[in-house]
Amino acid sequence: MKKQFAIIGLGRFGSSICKELYHMGHEVFAIDTDPKKLEAVSEFADHTFEGDGTDENLLQNVGIRNFDHVIVAIGDDIQASILTTLHIKDHEVPNIWVKAQNDYHHKVLEKIGADRIFHPEKEMGSRIAAYLTSDTVLDYIDLSADYSIIEMLATSKIAGKSLVDLDSRRRYGCTIIAIKEQGKVNVTPDPEKPVEKDNVLIMIGDKRDLRRFRDAEL
Known part of the structure; x- marks a missing residue:
């Protein structure tokens, strides 16, 4: 379903989101004070507007209230981010x-009512740390300070065992919610079917429990 997004601030984070949303088929309106940044994303935005997000008149003129989502991706100016x-x-x-x-x-x-708050550098740092410390972790999404979803490659110690054999929830406190095989995700895998080497386990749980499962001698 096509949605309307306004992105205010076109640094690396804002520009990246702009391009991805555009490629996904959504309507994107890009706002920044720097005309060079606007020019750089012009082919990935339906509309661009040069201006300051802290300017109430600008927000009114662009019809900000008509957007489904507004993403404030302003860089180092915390005051401007808060005011916007x-x-x-x-x-x-x-x-x-x-x-x-x-x-x-x-x-x-949080106090002024932002619906979702991103820490892209911190989140990326967590992902990179997970990759660097494990050859089996393919992707990593933080759900909170304690819980994550990971994609874990099924190695030889997992291959040949079924979900019943692994019994990850009882033994380690984490849950295998899907299995990816040859690029296809199965959200209702047969619990009795042996996992094949190089399948990808999609798991959710406390970070410590996920690490215990990853490091376990199964």
Whole structure:
């Protein structure tokens, strides 16, 4: 379903989101104070507008209240990020997603009503750390400070065992929610069928439990 997104701030994070949303077929409106950044994403945005997100008149002129989602991806200027978020809240946008620079910024954004808060550098750091410390972790998504979803390659110690044999929930406290085989995801895998080498287990659980499962001598 096609949605309308406004992205305010076109640094690396904002530009990347702009391109991905455009390729997914959504309508994207890009806003930044730097005309060079606008030019760089012009082929990936349906509309571009040069201006400052802290300017209430600008937000009104672009019809910010008409967007399904507004993403505030302003870079290092925390004050501008907070003011922009406040102004967008005044326009009663249903979904406001904001990039946070640090924990203090995060707390302020929570208090003023941001619907979702991103820490892209921190999140990417967690992913890279997971890749560097394990040859079997293919992807890693933080759900909270404690819980994650991971994609884990089935190695020879897992291959040949069924989900019943692995019994991951009882033994390790984490759950195998799907199995990916040859690029296809099966969300209702046969619990009695042996897992094949190089299948991908999609798992959810506490990070410590997921590590215990990963490191276990099965």
